[in-house]
Amino acid sequence: MNKMKEKVKRMNPKKGFCNLILCAVVFCIIAGIGTAAKFGSRIPEMKQQIEAAEKTNEEIYQNTSEKERDREENRHEKEHEFEWNNIVTLTTSDYVFVGCVMAGFWIILCIYWLYTTAYVVSKSWEVGANAWIFGILALVTNLFGVAVLWIYIKMHLVCRECGMLQPRNANYCSICGSAIYIKCPDCGSRISIHDEYCNGCGRKMRS
Ligand SMILES: [Zn+2]
Ligand SMILES: [Zn+2]
Incomplete structure:
Protein backbone atom coordinates (compact mmCIF):
# COMPACT_ATOMS: atom_id res chain seq x y z
CA MET A 1 0.00 0.00 0.00
CA HIS A 156 -16.12 19.25 6.11
CA LEU A 157 -13.63 21.41 7.94
CA VAL A 158 -10.02 21.13 6.87
CA CYS A 159 -7.56 21.23 9.77
CA ARG A 160 -5.05 23.96 8.98
CA GLU A 161 -2.32 22.20 10.92
CA CYS A 162 -2.41 18.70 9.41
CA GLY A 163 -4.77 19.20 6.43
CA MET A 164 -7.13 16.36 7.42
CA LEU A 165 -10.93 16.57 7.09
CA GLN A 166 -12.89 17.05 10.31
CA PRO A 167 -16.63 17.23 11.02
CA ARG A 168 -18.11 20.72 10.72
CA ASN A 169 -18.89 20.87 14.44
CA ALA A 170 -15.39 19.84 15.59
CA ASN A 171 -13.58 22.08 18.06
CA TYR A 172 -10.34 20.12 17.99
CA CYS A 173 -8.70 18.10 15.23
CA SER A 174 -9.04 14.37 15.89
CA ILE A 175 -5.81 13.66 14.02
CA CYS A 176 -3.31 16.18 15.39
CA GLY A 177 -5.22 17.61 18.37
CA SER A 178 -4.84 21.26 17.41
CA ALA A 179 -7.71 23.66 18.15
CA ILE A 180 -10.06 24.55 15.26
CA TYR A 181 -12.84 26.47 17.06
CA ILE A 182 -12.73 28.28 20.39
CA LYS A 183 -15.25 30.20 22.50
CA CYS A 184 -14.99 33.98 22.66
CA PRO A 185 -14.06 34.89 26.26
CA ASP A 186 -16.46 37.86 26.16
CA CYS A 187 -19.65 36.63 24.47
CA GLY A 188 -19.18 32.88 24.18
CA SER A 189 -19.57 32.78 20.37
CA ARG A 190 -17.93 29.87 18.54
CA ILE A 191 -15.15 31.35 16.46
CA SER A 192 -12.37 29.96 14.34
CA ILE A 193 -8.94 29.85 15.91
CA HIS A 194 -7.70 31.85 12.92
CA ASP A 195 -10.28 34.68 13.18
CA GLU A 196 -8.88 38.14 13.81
CA TYR A 197 -12.08 39.38 15.47
CA CYS A 198 -15.04 37.70 17.16
CA ASN A 199 -18.02 37.80 14.80
CA GLY A 200 -20.39 37.84 17.82
CA CYS A 201 -19.10 40.90 19.69
CA GLY A 202 -16.20 42.28 17.66
CA ARG A 203 -13.58 41.56 20.31
CA LYS A 204 -10.06 41.55 18.87
CA MET A 205 -8.88 37.96 19.23
CA ARG A 206 -5.24 38.31 18.35
CA SER A 207 -2.92 41.06 19.42
ZN1 LIG B 1 -5.11 18.38 12.44
ZN1 LIG C 1 -17.28 37.65 21.16
Missing part, protein backbone atom coordinates in the same frame (compact mmCIF):
# COMPACT_ATOMS: atom_id res chain seq x y z
CA ASN A 2 2.78 2.42 0.92
CA LYS A 3 4.64 1.58 -2.27
CA MET A 4 1.47 2.35 -4.24
CA LYS A 5 1.10 5.65 -2.40
CA GLU A 6 4.65 6.60 -3.34
CA LYS A 7 3.99 5.72 -6.97
CA VAL A 8 0.79 7.76 -7.21
CA LYS A 9 2.42 10.70 -5.44
CA ARG A 10 5.39 10.54 -7.81
CA MET A 11 2.92 10.74 -10.72
CA ASN A 12 2.23 14.29 -9.51
CA PRO A 13 -1.26 14.50 -11.09
CA LYS A 14 -1.32 18.31 -11.30
CA LYS A 15 1.97 18.53 -13.20
CA GLY A 16 0.90 15.49 -15.22
CA PHE A 17 -2.28 17.28 -16.31
CA CYS A 18 -0.31 20.23 -17.66
CA ASN A 19 1.96 17.90 -19.62
CA LEU A 20 -1.06 15.97 -20.86
CA ILE A 21 -2.80 19.13 -22.12
CA LEU A 22 0.43 20.11 -23.86
CA CYS A 23 0.62 16.65 -25.47
CA ALA A 24 -3.05 16.87 -26.53
CA VAL A 25 -2.51 20.28 -28.15
CA VAL A 26 0.62 19.08 -29.99
CA PHE A 27 -1.26 15.94 -31.07
CA CYS A 28 -4.18 18.01 -32.42
CA ILE A 29 -1.82 20.28 -34.35
CA ILE A 30 0.07 17.31 -35.84
CA ALA A 31 -3.17 15.45 -36.63
CA GLY A 32 -4.67 18.62 -38.16
CA ILE A 33 -1.64 19.33 -40.33
CA GLY A 34 -1.47 15.63 -41.27
CA THR A 35 -5.14 15.57 -42.26
CA ALA A 36 -4.79 18.75 -44.30
CA ALA A 37 -1.67 17.40 -46.03
CA LYS A 38 -3.18 14.00 -46.64
CA PHE A 39 -6.72 14.87 -47.67
CA GLY A 40 -6.62 18.63 -48.36
CA SER A 41 -5.53 18.32 -51.99
CA ARG A 42 -8.00 15.50 -52.57
CA ILE A 43 -11.08 17.37 -51.33
CA PRO A 44 -12.19 18.58 -54.83
CA GLU A 45 -11.67 15.07 -56.16
CA MET A 46 -13.63 13.59 -53.23
CA LYS A 47 -16.42 16.13 -53.77
CA GLN A 48 -16.68 15.06 -57.41
CA GLN A 49 -16.76 11.40 -56.41
CA ILE A 50 -19.49 12.04 -53.84
CA GLU A 51 -21.55 14.13 -56.27
CA ALA A 52 -21.21 11.48 -58.99
CA ALA A 53 -22.20 8.75 -56.56
CA GLU A 54 -25.20 10.74 -55.35
CA LYS A 55 -26.30 11.28 -58.94
CA THR A 56 -26.06 7.57 -59.71
CA ASN A 57 -27.84 6.81 -56.48
CA GLU A 58 -30.66 9.18 -57.44
CA GLU A 59 -30.98 7.66 -60.92
CA ILE A 60 -31.09 4.13 -59.61
CA TYR A 61 -33.60 5.18 -56.97
CA GLN A 62 -35.91 6.74 -59.56
CA ASN A 63 -35.58 3.88 -62.03
CA THR A 64 -36.24 1.31 -59.37
CA SER A 65 -39.24 3.09 -57.98
CA GLU A 66 -40.73 3.44 -61.45
CA LYS A 67 -40.15 -0.16 -62.50
CA GLU A 68 -40.75 -1.86 -59.23
CA ARG A 69 -43.05 0.36 -57.28
CA ASP A 70 -44.43 -2.51 -55.26
CA ARG A 71 -41.07 -3.92 -54.30
CA GLU A 72 -39.97 -1.66 -51.51
CA GLU A 73 -37.42 -4.11 -50.19
CA ASN A 74 -35.48 -4.21 -53.40
CA ARG A 75 -35.23 -0.43 -53.42
CA HIS A 76 -33.88 -0.34 -49.90
CA GLU A 77 -31.24 -2.91 -50.79
CA LYS A 78 -30.10 -0.79 -53.72
CA GLU A 79 -29.84 2.25 -51.50
CA HIS A 80 -27.66 0.40 -49.06
CA GLU A 81 -25.11 -0.34 -51.73
CA PHE A 82 -23.90 3.23 -51.50
CA GLU A 83 -21.74 3.19 -48.46
CA TRP A 84 -19.03 5.74 -47.69
CA ASN A 85 -16.32 3.27 -48.70
CA ASN A 86 -17.76 2.91 -52.18
CA ILE A 87 -18.06 6.65 -52.69
CA VAL A 88 -14.55 7.71 -51.71
CA THR A 89 -11.58 5.54 -52.57
CA LEU A 90 -9.35 5.20 -49.52
CA THR A 91 -5.83 3.87 -49.89
CA THR A 92 -4.03 1.68 -47.38
CA SER A 93 -1.98 4.65 -46.16
CA ASP A 94 -5.25 6.54 -45.57
CA TYR A 95 -6.44 3.76 -43.30
CA VAL A 96 -3.07 3.68 -41.50
CA PHE A 97 -3.18 7.44 -40.99
CA VAL A 98 -6.75 7.44 -39.67
CA GLY A 99 -5.87 4.45 -37.47
CA CYS A 100 -2.87 6.27 -35.98
CA VAL A 101 -4.93 9.41 -35.27
CA MET A 102 -7.66 7.30 -33.61
CA ALA A 103 -5.04 5.39 -31.57
CA GLY A 104 -3.40 8.64 -30.46
CA PHE A 105 -6.76 10.03 -29.45
CA TRP A 106 -7.58 6.93 -27.39
CA ILE A 107 -4.13 6.88 -25.72
CA ILE A 108 -4.49 10.53 -24.66
CA LEU A 109 -8.03 9.86 -23.41
CA CYS A 110 -6.84 6.84 -21.37
CA ILE A 111 -3.93 8.78 -19.82
CA TYR A 112 -6.30 11.66 -18.99
CA TRP A 113 -8.71 9.19 -17.36
CA LEU A 114 -5.93 7.61 -15.26
CA TYR A 115 -4.58 11.00 -14.20
CA THR A 116 -8.04 12.11 -13.06
CA THR A 117 -8.28 8.97 -10.94
CA ALA A 118 -4.74 9.46 -9.59
CA TYR A 119 -5.60 13.05 -8.66
CA VAL A 120 -8.73 11.96 -6.78
CA VAL A 121 -6.85 9.15 -4.99
CA SER A 122 -3.94 11.36 -3.91
CA LYS A 123 -6.31 14.17 -2.85
CA SER A 124 -8.28 11.63 -0.78
CA TRP A 125 -5.09 10.53 0.97
CA GLU A 126 -4.12 14.14 1.55
CA VAL A 127 -7.36 14.99 3.38
CA GLY A 128 -7.96 11.59 4.97
CA ALA A 129 -11.01 10.67 2.84
CA ASN A 130 -11.69 7.09 1.70
CA ALA A 131 -9.37 6.73 -1.30
CA TRP A 132 -10.93 3.41 -2.41
CA ILE A 133 -14.47 4.76 -2.71
CA PHE A 134 -13.51 8.03 -4.38
CA GLY A 135 -10.85 6.35 -6.55
CA ILE A 136 -13.30 3.76 -7.91
CA LEU A 137 -15.95 6.45 -8.40
CA ALA A 138 -13.47 8.57 -10.40
CA LEU A 139 -12.33 5.54 -12.40
CA VAL A 140 -15.92 4.78 -13.42
CA THR A 141 -17.42 8.28 -13.71
CA ASN A 142 -14.34 10.49 -14.17
CA LEU A 143 -15.27 14.16 -13.58
CA PHE A 144 -18.39 13.24 -11.60
CA GLY A 145 -16.06 11.53 -9.09
CA VAL A 146 -13.92 14.68 -8.90
CA ALA A 147 -17.04 16.78 -8.24
CA VAL A 148 -18.28 14.41 -5.53
CA LEU A 149 -14.89 14.51 -3.75
CA TRP A 150 -14.89 18.30 -4.00
CA ILE A 151 -18.40 18.52 -2.49
CA TYR A 152 -17.37 16.02 0.22
CA ILE A 153 -14.38 18.22 1.16
CA LYS A 154 -16.61 21.34 1.16
CA MET A 155 -18.98 19.60 3.61
Whole structure:
Protein backbone atom coordinates (compact mmCIF):
# COMPACT_ATOMS: atom_id res chain seq x y z
CA MET A 1 0.00 0.00 0.00
CA ASN A 2 2.78 2.42 0.92
CA LYS A 3 4.64 1.58 -2.27
CA MET A 4 1.47 2.35 -4.24
CA LYS A 5 1.10 5.65 -2.40
CA GLU A 6 4.65 6.60 -3.34
CA LYS A 7 3.99 5.72 -6.97
CA VAL A 8 0.79 7.76 -7.21
CA LYS A 9 2.42 10.70 -5.44
CA ARG A 10 5.39 10.54 -7.81
CA MET A 11 2.92 10.74 -10.72
CA ASN A 12 2.23 14.29 -9.51
CA PRO A 13 -1.26 14.50 -11.09
CA LYS A 14 -1.32 18.31 -11.30
CA LYS A 15 1.97 18.53 -13.20
CA GLY A 16 0.90 15.49 -15.22
CA PHE A 17 -2.28 17.28 -16.31
CA CYS A 18 -0.31 20.23 -17.66
CA ASN A 19 1.96 17.90 -19.62
CA LEU A 20 -1.06 15.97 -20.86
CA ILE A 21 -2.80 19.13 -22.12
CA LEU A 22 0.43 20.11 -23.86
CA CYS A 23 0.62 16.65 -25.47
CA ALA A 24 -3.05 16.87 -26.53
CA VAL A 25 -2.51 20.28 -28.15
CA VAL A 26 0.62 19.08 -29.99
CA PHE A 27 -1.26 15.94 -31.07
CA CYS A 28 -4.18 18.01 -32.42
CA ILE A 29 -1.82 20.28 -34.35
CA ILE A 30 0.07 17.31 -35.84
CA ALA A 31 -3.17 15.45 -36.63
CA GLY A 32 -4.67 18.62 -38.16
CA ILE A 33 -1.64 19.33 -40.33
CA GLY A 34 -1.47 15.63 -41.27
CA THR A 35 -5.14 15.57 -42.26
CA ALA A 36 -4.79 18.75 -44.30
CA ALA A 37 -1.67 17.40 -46.03
CA LYS A 38 -3.18 14.00 -46.64
CA PHE A 39 -6.72 14.87 -47.67
CA GLY A 40 -6.62 18.63 -48.36
CA SER A 41 -5.53 18.32 -51.99
CA ARG A 42 -8.00 15.50 -52.57
CA ILE A 43 -11.08 17.37 -51.33
CA PRO A 44 -12.19 18.58 -54.83
CA GLU A 45 -11.67 15.07 -56.16
CA MET A 46 -13.63 13.59 -53.23
CA LYS A 47 -16.42 16.13 -53.77
CA GLN A 48 -16.68 15.06 -57.41
CA GLN A 49 -16.76 11.40 -56.41
CA ILE A 50 -19.49 12.04 -53.84
CA GLU A 51 -21.55 14.13 -56.27
CA ALA A 52 -21.21 11.48 -58.99
CA ALA A 53 -22.20 8.75 -56.56
CA GLU A 54 -25.20 10.74 -55.35
CA LYS A 55 -26.30 11.28 -58.94
CA THR A 56 -26.06 7.57 -59.71
CA ASN A 57 -27.84 6.81 -56.48
CA GLU A 58 -30.66 9.18 -57.44
CA GLU A 59 -30.98 7.66 -60.92
CA ILE A 60 -31.09 4.13 -59.61
CA TYR A 61 -33.60 5.18 -56.97
CA GLN A 62 -35.91 6.74 -59.56
CA ASN A 63 -35.58 3.88 -62.03
CA THR A 64 -36.24 1.31 -59.37
CA SER A 65 -39.24 3.09 -57.98
CA GLU A 66 -40.73 3.44 -61.45
CA LYS A 67 -40.15 -0.16 -62.50
CA GLU A 68 -40.75 -1.86 -59.23
CA ARG A 69 -43.05 0.36 -57.28
CA ASP A 70 -44.43 -2.51 -55.26
CA ARG A 71 -41.07 -3.92 -54.30
CA GLU A 72 -39.97 -1.66 -51.51
CA GLU A 73 -37.42 -4.11 -50.19
CA ASN A 74 -35.48 -4.21 -53.40
CA ARG A 75 -35.23 -0.43 -53.42
CA HIS A 76 -33.88 -0.34 -49.90
CA GLU A 77 -31.24 -2.91 -50.79
CA LYS A 78 -30.10 -0.79 -53.72
CA GLU A 79 -29.84 2.25 -51.50
CA HIS A 80 -27.66 0.40 -49.06
CA GLU A 81 -25.11 -0.34 -51.73
CA PHE A 82 -23.90 3.23 -51.50
CA GLU A 83 -21.74 3.19 -48.46
CA TRP A 84 -19.03 5.74 -47.69
CA ASN A 85 -16.32 3.27 -48.70
CA ASN A 86 -17.76 2.91 -52.18
CA ILE A 87 -18.06 6.65 -52.69
CA VAL A 88 -14.55 7.71 -51.71
CA THR A 89 -11.58 5.54 -52.57
CA LEU A 90 -9.35 5.20 -49.52
CA THR A 91 -5.83 3.87 -49.89
CA THR A 92 -4.03 1.68 -47.38
CA SER A 93 -1.98 4.65 -46.16
CA ASP A 94 -5.25 6.54 -45.57
CA TYR A 95 -6.44 3.76 -43.30
CA VAL A 96 -3.07 3.68 -41.50
CA PHE A 97 -3.18 7.44 -40.99
CA VAL A 98 -6.75 7.44 -39.67
CA GLY A 99 -5.87 4.45 -37.47
CA CYS A 100 -2.87 6.27 -35.98
CA VAL A 101 -4.93 9.41 -35.27
CA MET A 102 -7.66 7.30 -33.61
CA ALA A 103 -5.04 5.39 -31.57
CA GLY A 104 -3.40 8.64 -30.46
CA PHE A 105 -6.76 10.03 -29.45
CA TRP A 106 -7.58 6.93 -27.39
CA ILE A 107 -4.13 6.88 -25.72
CA ILE A 108 -4.49 10.53 -24.66
CA LEU A 109 -8.03 9.86 -23.41
CA CYS A 110 -6.84 6.84 -21.37
CA ILE A 111 -3.93 8.78 -19.82
CA TYR A 112 -6.30 11.66 -18.99
CA TRP A 113 -8.71 9.19 -17.36
CA LEU A 114 -5.93 7.61 -15.26
CA TYR A 115 -4.58 11.00 -14.20
CA THR A 116 -8.04 12.11 -13.06
CA THR A 117 -8.28 8.97 -10.94
CA ALA A 118 -4.74 9.46 -9.59
CA TYR A 119 -5.60 13.05 -8.66
CA VAL A 120 -8.73 11.96 -6.78
CA VAL A 121 -6.85 9.15 -4.99
CA SER A 122 -3.94 11.36 -3.91
CA LYS A 123 -6.31 14.17 -2.85
CA SER A 124 -8.28 11.63 -0.78
CA TRP A 125 -5.09 10.53 0.97
CA GLU A 126 -4.12 14.14 1.55
CA VAL A 127 -7.36 14.99 3.38
CA GLY A 128 -7.96 11.59 4.97
CA ALA A 129 -11.01 10.67 2.84
CA ASN A 130 -11.69 7.09 1.70
CA ALA A 131 -9.37 6.73 -1.30
CA TRP A 132 -10.93 3.41 -2.41
CA ILE A 133 -14.47 4.76 -2.71
CA PHE A 134 -13.51 8.03 -4.38
CA GLY A 135 -10.85 6.35 -6.55
CA ILE A 136 -13.30 3.76 -7.91
CA LEU A 137 -15.95 6.45 -8.40
CA ALA A 138 -13.47 8.57 -10.40
CA LEU A 139 -12.33 5.54 -12.40
CA VAL A 140 -15.92 4.78 -13.42
CA THR A 141 -17.42 8.28 -13.71
CA ASN A 142 -14.34 10.49 -14.17
CA LEU A 143 -15.27 14.16 -13.58
CA PHE A 144 -18.39 13.24 -11.60
CA GLY A 145 -16.06 11.53 -9.09
CA VAL A 146 -13.92 14.68 -8.90
CA ALA A 147 -17.04 16.78 -8.24
CA VAL A 148 -18.28 14.41 -5.53
CA LEU A 149 -14.89 14.51 -3.75
CA TRP A 150 -14.89 18.30 -4.00
CA ILE A 151 -18.40 18.52 -2.49
CA TYR A 152 -17.37 16.02 0.22
CA ILE A 153 -14.38 18.22 1.16
CA LYS A 154 -16.61 21.34 1.16
CA MET A 155 -18.98 19.60 3.61
CA HIS A 156 -16.12 19.25 6.11
CA LEU A 157 -13.63 21.41 7.94
CA VAL A 158 -10.02 21.13 6.87
CA CYS A 159 -7.56 21.23 9.77
CA ARG A 160 -5.05 23.96 8.98
CA GLU A 161 -2.32 22.20 10.92
CA CYS A 162 -2.41 18.70 9.41
CA GLY A 163 -4.77 19.20 6.43
CA MET A 164 -7.13 16.36 7.42
CA LEU A 165 -10.93 16.57 7.09
CA GLN A 166 -12.89 17.05 10.31
CA PRO A 167 -16.63 17.23 11.02
CA ARG A 168 -18.11 20.72 10.72
CA ASN A 169 -18.89 20.87 14.44
CA ALA A 170 -15.39 19.84 15.59
CA ASN A 171 -13.58 22.08 18.06
CA TYR A 172 -10.34 20.12 17.99
CA CYS A 173 -8.70 18.10 15.23
CA SER A 174 -9.04 14.37 15.89
CA ILE A 175 -5.81 13.66 14.02
CA CYS A 176 -3.31 16.18 15.39
CA GLY A 177 -5.22 17.61 18.37
CA SER A 178 -4.84 21.26 17.41
CA ALA A 179 -7.71 23.66 18.15
CA ILE A 180 -10.06 24.55 15.26
CA TYR A 181 -12.84 26.47 17.06
CA ILE A 182 -12.73 28.28 20.39
CA LYS A 183 -15.25 30.20 22.50
CA CYS A 184 -14.99 33.98 22.66
CA PRO A 185 -14.06 34.89 26.26
CA ASP A 186 -16.46 37.86 26.16
CA CYS A 187 -19.65 36.63 24.47
CA GLY A 188 -19.18 32.88 24.18
CA SER A 189 -19.57 32.78 20.37
CA ARG A 190 -17.93 29.87 18.54
CA ILE A 191 -15.15 31.35 16.46
CA SER A 192 -12.37 29.96 14.34
CA ILE A 193 -8.94 29.85 15.91
CA HIS A 194 -7.70 31.85 12.92
CA ASP A 195 -10.28 34.68 13.18
CA GLU A 196 -8.88 38.14 13.81
CA TYR A 197 -12.08 39.38 15.47
CA CYS A 198 -15.04 37.70 17.16
CA ASN A 199 -18.02 37.80 14.80
CA GLY A 200 -20.39 37.84 17.82
CA CYS A 201 -19.10 40.90 19.69
CA GLY A 202 -16.20 42.28 17.66
CA ARG A 203 -13.58 41.56 20.31
CA LYS A 204 -10.06 41.55 18.87
CA MET A 205 -8.88 37.96 19.23
CA ARG A 206 -5.24 38.31 18.35
CA SER A 207 -2.92 41.06 19.42
ZN1 LIG B 1 -5.11 18.38 12.44
ZN1 LIG C 1 -17.28 37.65 21.16
